[in-house]
Amino acid sequence: MQHNTRYVVTFVLILTSVVALLLTFLNEAWKEKMETNEAIFNKKAILKAVATDVGFEVDDMGDEEVLSIFDNQVEQKVYDMDGIELTPEEVLSIRKYKGGQAEFIDMAKEKKLDEDVRLLPMFIFNGDNNKKYYIISVRGNGLWDEIWGNIALENDFTTIAGASFDHKGETPGLGAEIKDNPVFPASFKGKKIYNEAGAFTSVFVRKGGARDPLHEVDGISGATVTADGVSEMMARGIKYYEPIFAAAKNK
């Protein structure tokens, strides 16, 4: 049907207003729920790093369970790039992350900032028998988009106790295996990020299979670029935490 311009403009204005109102209403009504979901999702990703070592089945955990573990067994800390611990108030004065808490640090946003002004989140998981795990967050680039992960270190700050990875858009069956295939993150367990002389080595993902049993893991066939991304992310991301490790070791 052909209409005059006034009718067209009025029609479009009314339609868009109705649509905008509806979507705003839904978004506001569910905001709290969506934020809780997101927070629980992040908490699960962090717990996944220690899951194999402490025997958690994170995927089968209910929301309540995740929250209670996080409240009772996890300490959150935020450091600056010099390895100095910041209080929540100090964090809030630098960047407005909810409550100044480590779990709300947006790693994607941090990655875009200059290296010397980034904030580093750390989660200390208190396991059975006073065993402590130090979980750190790293972020890098895969083949198509960003990849990130949480690495759990034992209290010698050298041995990896576990790792969990995620990605934005890697290919299912190839690069996405860093998350989908439980064998890949599990292969990081027991690897050392320092050599015997005490020099930082990180852990490399080796195409064709690991040669150095202490500092390398097997690559994924068909996902060399993603695997190289993981190596680079680990080498750079863990190095940021070195001042913190050094201070903790000397204590």
Place this chain on the structure above:
Amino acid sequence: MADTITKPEVKKAEPWFGKKERQLISDPLNDNNPITVQVLGICSALAVTTLVYPSLVMAVAVIFVLVFSNLITSLLRTYIPNQVRMIVQLIIIATLVTVVELTLKAYSYDVYKKLSVFIGLIITNCIIMGRLEAFAMSNKPWKATLDGLGNGLGYGAILIAVALVRELFGKGTLMAGSGAEMKIIGASPDYMINTLESTLFGWYQPNNLMVLPAAALFIIGIFIWIHRSWNPKLVDIS
């Protein structure tokens, strides 16, 4: 006299669920399937069908969007100005897709994370725009709703069939990630067809090729082939 006037009116009234209405649902399932006959909506059919569970959610989401966008467009069809009808259709689709996205985000966050990109891409799914333009703009609301439901089901059926093949042969499981995961074939003691003791499928190694998008392409190709040889009406005579 009054009787004679009302009678023809009763005869004229269309049945709610007559032959035509049934055809609106059955046609897209067979003779006019959006994927295997019209070859629409292939993009999402290649992308989300690695696992059955996300495909199921995708199918439900597309059916929801298709039914309601058809219904709303049909209700507004006499008011929509012809000059901007495509944009108006797009606004309706985009709104419904955003509603789906928000609902998943609030009530099924894991699925939202898995499907986030593809849910957004429902907006560009040609099936939906195609049905609005070809059917809803020129038919009554009830018929348009049925047409949306039929096409959504036709799309969903193929989506799930492809996902079944890909997940079973690619991972050896079904419904992975849904909490009702079943391990069917492959060499592990807790698989349903116990391959360590029986030799039925013990040799089977999950085939990673099936997880890659290329596999979806040739599986859909094979489905089109099967569909055509089973339904000769579809074969071009030329």
